[in-house]
Amino acid sequence: MRYMKIMNYDTFEEVMIEIDMSRYKRLSMGFMNSLKFNRRFCKHIILTQAKESYEPKHLNYFFSAMRRYYGNLIYIWTSEIQEERFKDTGEAVLHWHIIMGFDWGIDFGGEDVLRIQKYWKFGTVRIIPVRRPSVAYLMKYITKSLGAEIEGRIRRVGSSAIAGWLRQSWTRLVDAIEFFLHRGITVDMFDDFWWSNGNAYGKSLVAVVQGSSIFEKVMFYHRKRTAWYKVEIFEGEAF
Numbered sequence: 001m002r003y004m005k006i007m008n009y010d011t012f013e014e015v016m017i018e019i020d021m022s023r024y025k026r027l028s029m030g031f032m033n034s035l036k037f038n039r040r041f042c043k044h045i046i047l048t049q050a051k052e053s054y055e056p057k058h059l060n061y062f063f064s065a066m067r068r069y070y071g072n073l074i075y076i077w078t079s080e081i082q083e084e085r086f087k088d089t090g091e092a093v094l095h096w097h098i099i100m101g102f103d104w105g106i107d108f109g110g111e112d113v114l115r116i117q118k119y120w121k122f123g124t125v126r127i128i129p130v131r132r133p134s135v136a137y138l139m140k141y142i143t144k145s146l147g148a149e150i151e152g153r154i155r156r157v158g159s160s161a162i163a164g165w166l167r168q169s170w171t172r173l174v175d176a177i178e179f180f181l182h183r184g185i186t187v188d189m190f191d192d193f194w195w196s197n198g199n200a201y202g203k204s205l206v207a208v209v210q211g212s213s214i215f216e217k218v219m220f221y222h223r224k225r226t227a228w229y230k231v232e233i234f235e236g237e238a239f
């Protein structure tokens with residue numbers, strides 16, 4: 001495990017943050033912010049294998065089939081062991097929890113359930129409505145997945161493409177939008193920047209040498225500072 005120690009310079013309080021968990025939380029915030037910018041309804045889709053036969057292409061085929069039919073989808077997924085089956089039989093067989101956002105105009109019904117079941121050829125499909133998804137709802141499944149003992153190099157968490165500028169809290173995102181709007185830069189231009197932890201970077205022309213342009217990385221926007229700052233990063237167990 002990789003951890004970051006942060007300290008509050010007002011109170012001198014120290015907190016340990018698990019780095020991967022922090023990254024997945026930003027991914028979850030990005031998913032939720034995507035729902036705010038484009039109205040969607042969500043379904044919780046559970047893919048279960050009849051027997052252990054997983055290859056990465058199985059999920060890729062499923063998502064490709066879904067996109068071909070439903071078009072613009074966003075999703076986030078986690079992999080887990082089928083716990084009850086493992087307790088009963090000792091078989092460690094994977095299944096996946098997917099939270100998927102569909103365009104609001106789709107009239108989702110029984111035919112869609114049958115269609116999605118056909119797209120997954122390796123076991124069963126269960127589809128559950130999600131009325132109010134939240135970061136906490138997503139992190140519950142991510143935390144469980146990261147804590148599960150899975151043999152082999154199996155990817156635990158994944159998602160559709162989620163822009164870097166969306167991967168921050170809504171409050172920070174609003175601050176960034178207001179900052180750029182005052183400078184004539186609209187949200188549709190945000191992908192022209194490189195975003196990291198709520199900060200926006202871009203390229204600035206430094207010189208032209210023998211017809212070749214030389215650029216340097218420049219920070220265009222720094223998220224609002226807090227009283228917390230990084231002390232150190234280390235690997236091992238938290239204490």
